[in-house]
Amino acid sequence: MTPREEIMTFFKALASATVLAGCMFATAQAEGLVVGFSQIGSESGWRAAETTLTKQQAEKRGIDLKFADAQQKQENQIKALRSFIAQGVDAILVAPVVATGWDEVLEEAKEAEIPVILLDRTVDADKELYMTAVTSDLVHEGKVAGEWLAKTVGDKPCNIVELQGTTGSSPAIDRKKGFEEGIAGKANLKIVRSQTGDFTRTKGKEVMESFLKAEDGGKNICALYAHNDDMAVGAIQAIKEAGLKPGTDILVVSIDAVPDIFLAMAAGEANATVELTPNMAGPAFDALEAYKKDGTMPPKWIQTESKLYTQADNPQKVYEEKKGLGY
Numbered sequence: 249m250t251p252r253e254e255i256m257t258f259f260k261a262l263a264s265a266t267v268l269a270g271c272m273f274a275t276a277q278a279e280g281l282v283v284g285f286s287q288i289g290s291e292s293g294w295r296a297a298e299t300t301l302t303k304q305q306a307e308k309r310g311i312d313l314k315f316a317d318a319q320q321k322q323e324n325q326i327k328a329l330r331s332f333i334a335q336g337v338d339a340i341l342v343a344p345v346v347a348t349g350w351d352e353v354l355e356e357a358k359e360a361e362i363p364v365i366l367l368d369r370t371v372d373a374d375k376e377l378y379m380t381a382v383t384s385d386l387v388h389e390g391k392v393a394g395e396w397l398a399k400t401v402g403d404k405p406c407n408i409v410e411l412q413g414t415t416g417s418s419p420a421i422d423r424k425k426g427f428e429e430g431i432a433g434k435a436n437l438k439i440v441r442s443q444t445g446d447f448t449r450t451k452g453k454e455v456m457e458s459f460l461k462a463e464d465g466g467k468n469i470c471a472l473y474a475h476n477d478d479m480a481v482g483a484i485q486a487i488k489e490a491g492l493k494p495g496t497d498i499l500v501v502s503i504d505a506v507p508d509i510f511l512a513m514a515a516g517e518a519n520a521t522v523e524l525t526p527n528m529a530g531p532a533f534d535a536l537e538a539y540k541k542d543g544t545m546p547p548k549w550i551q552t553e554s555k556l557y558t559q560a561d562n563p564q565k566v567y568e569e570k571k572g573l574g575y
């Protein structure tokens with residue numbers, strides 16, 4: 249080996265050792281942190297995946313995660329946050345089931361100097377009351393869904409029924425707003441019925457059954473827009489039981505991109521979905537580690553990507569890739 253090659257080899261080894269030390273130091277930053285996580289519940293496949301991935305991320309980083317399932321109730325989340333504050337945790341993660349009613353408990357966390365990070369939903373509260381919100385652009389997701397439908401139906405008259413998410417939640421508010429922006433100016437597109445299905449398959453099926461009954465057995469319905477895939481999957485069942493073909497008689501567009509919507513797409517029973525990553529905890533823990541390491545404050549919004557999938561994207565293959573990724 250020439251002297252130059254020896255020097256290059258030495259510096260390459262030094263560089264690798266530095267990176268390794270850095271990674272270990274970063275992990276060391278999280279080592280021993282105690283973080284309280286108030287999760288909404290397990291209303292959808294996406295929510296269950298978020299929980300799985302959050303626990304995996306915490307374990308990988310040596311974080312002691314205190315998990316509390318609120319069974320969809322805000323009062324249970326507020327109780328959990330107060331318990332975390334009393335325990336003196338290092339930080340709190342919360343997926344807020346609805347957007348309002350958080351000021352008091354967030355003030356208490358601030359007084360206790362415990363940073364709060366919002367996951368996948370936002371709150372109507374002073375931004376100084378939380379460190380950051382890790383969410384997608386919920387309005388954009390709805391707009392992408394609306395624009396896809398407008399492009400797909402062209403000038404054909406199209407009566408739309410809408411399954412909204414949990415009433416008062418930021419995704420239900422913002423995805424409705426975005427979808428309406430996406431179809432704005434299209435006189436042939438009209439939302440004729442809109443009701444909450446609470447992000448669940450069961451309720452999605454029930455409400456779709458009522459829409460079908462109210463709209464001449466579904467003959468008047470051209471498309472379903474569901475604020476998440478779970479409600480869409482429930483609605484697809486109702487459409488089939490009414491003797492209609494989901495995906496052709498009634499177009500189906502929704503949001504989340506969970507594995508089962510790709511099975512429906514592969515069967516021609518769903519048409520499009522907008523992807524929402526269930527890994528909100530990764531960016532959240534990264535921000536927390538940076539803060540703990542040297543006081544770096546993250547931006548108030550850490551935005552996750554959204555991507556449209558349609559039947560043209562080899563849904564069977566996507567299903568195979570996605571299943572097991574926490575779902």
Ligand code: GYE
Pocket residue numbers: 291292293294295368369419447475476477478503504524
């Ligand atoms: O789309 C749905 C879950 O808060 C954006 O909540 C999230 C939504 C997600 O129930 O599946």
